[in-house]
Amino acid sequence: MIFSAKLSRYLLVITAIIVVSMVLPYFYSMLFYNSYPVPRAYFSPVSKDFIFTKAGTKDLLRYDRTGKTYTREEFERLTPLFNYRQLLYREEMPDSLNGVKLDIQDVKLNNVFYAIKPYEIFKYTIMLNPLIESAPGRPDLQMPREFFRIGEKMEFIDCSTNEVKSEMSNLFNNALIESGFEFPAIGVYGNPSTRKPFDEGYLVIDSNDKLFHIKRIQNKPFVRKVEIPEGIKIDYIYLRESNLREQYALFITDKNKIFIVSYDNYKIVEIPSDGYDRKEMQLVIKGNMFYREIGFVSDKIVKSIVTDRNYKVIDTYSEILKTNEDFLVGDVSNYLFPFKLSLTSSDNLYVDFYTQISDLRFLIVSSILALFYFFFSKKRENKFQYTQLLDAVIILFTGIYGLMAVVFIKLES
Amino acid sequence: MYKALAYKEWLKIRWWAVGSFILELLLLIYIFTNLRAVIEYNSAEMIWSSIVYKSYMFFQSLKYLPFVIGIFISVAQYLPEVLDLKLKLTMHLPLEENRVLLFLNLFGTTTLFILFLPLVIVLVIGSSIVFPSEITYAMILSIIPWFLAGFLSYFFVSAIMIEPAWGRRLVIAIIGYFLINEFLVDVILGGFIKILVFLIVFTLLYNYVHMLSGLRFKRGSK
Numbered sequence: 001m002i003f004s005a006k007l008s009r010y011l012l013v014i015t016a017i018i019v020v021s022m023v024l025p026y027f028y029s030m031l032f033y034n035s036y037p038v039p040r041a042y043f044s045p046v047s048k049d050f051i052f053t054k055a056g057t058k059d060l061l062r063y064d065r066t067g068k069t070y071t072r073e074e075f076e077r078l079t080p081l082f083n084y085r086q087l088l089y090r091e092e093m094p095d096s097l098n099g100v101k102l103d104i105q106d107v108k109l110n111n112v113f114y115a116i117k118p119y120e121i122f123k124y125t126i127m128l129n130p131l132i133e134s135a136p137g138r139p140d141l142q143m144p145r146e147f148f149r150i151g152e153k154m155e156f157i158d159c160s161t162n163e164v165k166s167e168m169s170n171l172f173n174n175a176l177i178e179s180g181f182e183f184p185a186i187g188v189y190g191n192p193s194t195r196k197p198f199d200e201g202y203l204v205i206d207s208n209d210k211l212f213h214i215k216r217i218q219n220k221p222f223v224r225k226v227e228i229p230e231g232i233k234i235d236y237i238y239l240r241e242s243n244l245r246e247q248y249a250l251f252i253t254d255k256n257k258i259f260i261v262s263y264d265n266y267k268i269v270e271i272p273s274d275g276y277d278r279k280e281m282q283l284v285i286k287g288n289m290f291y292r293e294i295g296f297v298s299d300k301i302v303k304s305i306v307t308d309r310n311y312k313v314i315d316t317y318s319e320i321l322k323t324n325e326d327f328l329v330g331d332v333s334n335y336l337f338p339f340k341l342s343l344t345s346s347d348n349l350y351v352d353f354y355t356q357i358s359d360l361r362f363l364i365v366s367s368i369l370a371l372f373y374f375f376f377s378k379k380r381e382n383k384f385q386y387t388q389l390l391d392a393v394i395i396l397f398t399g400i401y402g403l404m405a406v407v408f409i410k411l412e413s
Numbered sequence: 414m415y416k417a418l419a420y421k422e423w424l425k426i427r428w429w430a431v432g433s434f435i436l437e438l439l440l441l442i443y444i445f446t447n448l449r450a451v452i453e454y455n456s457a458e459m460i461w462s463s464i465v466y467k468s469y470m471f472f473q474s475l476k477y478l479p480f481v482i483g484i485f486i487s488v489a490q491y492l493p494e495v496l497d498l499k500l501k502l503t504m505h506l507p508l509e510e511n512r513v514l515l516f517l518n519l520f521g522t523t524t525l526f527i528l529f530l531p532l533v534i535v536l537v538i539g540s541s542i543v544f545p546s547e548i549t550y551a552m553i554l555s556i557i558p559w560f561l562a563g564f565l566s567y568f569f570v571s572a573i574m575i576e577p578a579w580g581r582r583l584v585i586a587i588i589g590y591f592l593i594n595e596f597l598v599d600v601i602l603g604g605f606i607k608i609l610v611f612l613i614v615f616t617l618l619y620n621y622v623h624m625l626s627g628l629r630f631k632r633g634s635k
Contacts (some may be wrong), residue, residue, distance in 0.1 A: 003511075004511045004514075004515075004621060004624040004627075004628075005624050005625045005627070005628035006624065006625075007621050008621045008622055008624035008625035008626075008627075009625045011618060011619065011621055011622055012585070012588065012622060012625065015588055015592055016584075016588050018592070019587075019588050019591040019592055022591065022595070023591055044475065047467065122605055123601060123604070124554075124601060124602065124603030125465075125552070126464070126465045126546060126547050126548060126551050126603070128461065128465050128545060128548070129465070130458065130461075130462070143458050143459075143462075144458070145457075145458055147458075147461055147465075147545070149545065157545050159456075159457035159458045159460075159461050160456075162542065162543060162544060162545060165431065170542050192462070192466070218586045255516055343595050343598065343599065343608075344598060349600065349601050349604055349606055350604055350606065350607050351598065351600055351604050351605045351607065352607045352608055353608065355557075408584045409584065409625075412625065412628055412629065412632075412634075
């Protein structure tokens with residue numbers, strides 16, 4: 001009986017530690033943590049320098065590298081390509097910029113903006129997708145009635161009957177085999193929407209990490225192997241159709257390198273990625289008639305690399321942001337909490353053990369707690385037990401969590 | 414002796430078990446009629462899209478059912494025992510107390526398993542008729558933590574019931590609440606895949622969680 005009761009106690013103690021290490025830091029941060037605004041960087045084609053916006057106490061702050069602040073109107077005039085609608089409205093849109101005539105249709109077409117968040121990369125995906133007809137002979141695209149999978153073979157499954165359409169499946173499957181595809185697919189990336197100007201199908205990674213472009217053109221398969229640099233492993237592909245027809249997609253490798261698949265005969269172009277970590281940073285791509293801005297944003301850092309349209313670096317800005325860790329609340333948290341546990345993360349849609357381990361400062365508090373507990377319990381029980389020592393060791397390593405656990409779930413002598 | 418003990422346990426819980434089973438049946442009827450209607454009034458493609466891209470869970474209404482059934486069975490099994498301290502008699506049977514306590518919990522666990530299994534089987538068969546295996550697999554990944562929450566609610570409520578001291582009851586209840594909360598957290602389809610095995614092993618260990626309270630019950634701790 002005693003042994004099982006002990007087992008049961010330690011089970012409860014461990015559970016209590018796990019639970020408290022999730023709940024306590026959470027409430028602590030809810031109570032004491034502040035939110036620090038993250039600046040957004042823009043590159044002005046007028047001043048040829050960065051200009052930033054950041055949430056202020058009252059209004060949005062607009063400032064440049066020297067700290068000079070701007071009004072909203074001034075900011076808009078400095079970023080005419082980004083704010084062309086407002087400038088048109090105020091009839092302040094310049095006719096030309098840097099010696100290039102500005103045609104509004106051109107400005108619109110060349111404006112690019114998209115962001116890839118960490119949780120879009122790290123999530124469970126059900127690998128079923130609709131293969132939209134790319135040449136429907138109609139102005140609008142239409143959602144097909146079947147979804148495909150690429151497992152041991154490529155198969156189309158009719159949504160209403162849940163049966164494999166064998167004729168169509170064989171057609172596409174053979175096309176894949178002919179182009180040297182190794183089944184099964186380990187990643188299928190596309191833009192399964194009908195609200196887009198045209199359709200570019202899917203970019204698919206086969207089991208040899210090779211890249212293939214698959215489209216459906218008048219119900220016939222279009223399969224093209226895309227040559228990628230040797231030795232890279234693609235982790236995520238962002239494919240969005242755009243009338244600009246400059247790139248099919250952007251992909252990120254497992255080494256955080258970023259590449260573009262261009263319309264120029266599927267040429268692969270590496271773009272600057274120094275400092276990027278897909279696990280915790282948002283990748284923000286902005287573009288206009290003159291520049292491309294590649295931004296890496298998290299709550300700890302903002303980095304922006306400005307390049308010309310051929311991705312030759314022009315200017316770089318990087319700023320380490322202040323977080324709660326840099327203030328007293330962060331210090332106190334490091335003394336109090338040996339670690340913080342969470343099963344969910346804002347950067348990752350998998351449930352997993354996300355632990356933030358404190359630096360060793362927590363040992364100061366936890367060793368004091370452990371000593372106190374040890375002497376106090378020895379005095380109370382009036383004798384020495386090895387289990388008291390074990391409890392003290394638990395407190396030493398788990399600090400305030402362990403103390404709460406062993407005090408609330410006391411030993412049975 | 415164990416056979417007789419099992420019979421006694423069965424007498425206590427049978428109507429609760431039957432009630433839970435009826436509840437499951439009603440829920441299954443609701444899930445699948447609802448699914449039929451949703452497909453009928455939209456289109457199959459749309460539902461597939463919603464599931465794949467927006468994590469639409471057609472089985473969402475099932476979420477808290479195992480949790481509730483776990484509480485039912487635990488209350489049915491242990492409330493009569495602790496109300497007039499009948500458990501004291503059980504503990505004076507010529508059997509080792511540990512084994513009796515473990516046996517009581519294993520009986521409850523088995524009952525829950527028998528109650529949950531047909532529910533899962535019908536869901537899997539139903540889903541396989543309408544959806545491809547990828548979606549059914551993602552569904553299984555998503556519902557397993559909910560069923561584990563059912564076992565956990567059983568284990569924790571059992572421990573709370575057997576526990577003689579109110580303060581300690583509160584402590585166990587708080588720990589149980591926050592633990593079970595993590596199993597019922599809202600995530601996308603298949604989100605639990607990485608830690609599912611760990612959670613299953615962890616849950617099985619909780620068969621022991623009421624033992625400490627059992628010892629305290631026997632000693633009449635306050």
